[in-house]
Amino acid sequence: MARKPLEKTGFVIAMLRRATYMWPAFTEALGRARVSRGVYRCAHCTDHFGRKEIHKDHIKPVVPLTGWDDWNGFINRLFCTADDLQILCKACHKKKTKAEGEVRKRYRKKT
Numbered sequence: 001m002a003r004k005p006l007e008k009t010g011f012v013i014a015m016l017r018r019a020t021y022m023w024p025a026f027t028e029a030l031g032r033a034r035v036s037r038g039v040y041r042c043a044h045c046t047d048h049f050g051r052k053e054i055h056k057d058h059i060k061p062v063v064p065l066t067g068w069d070d071w072n073g074f075i076n077r078l079f080c081t082a083d084d085l086q087i088l089c090k091a092c093h094k095k096k097t098k099a100e101g102e103v104r105k106r107y108r109k110k111t
Contacts, residue, residue, distance in 0.1 A: 025082040033087035043086035055093040057086050065103045
């Protein structure tokens, strides 16, 4: 079975996103949402969840709703301050991501 050819842009984006797990702002945002050991508060529904039930989320999308702009903007939004991050439960994160995707889809249809 032949391997799929490596797509460089996707690879670089994936590695940059992976590097954000070591970005201090992510740890700070997680600390702000911590209720007790292993328990975190969702910024949207305010319920409490375990570590495996939450996602770190950029308040402002890393890729603008109007679509890709440039690498510098992408990197600056990706490696943002803790004030620009929130902790969401998986359900709230899925709803937010879906809503952003629908806005992007409508914008693409207009252009």
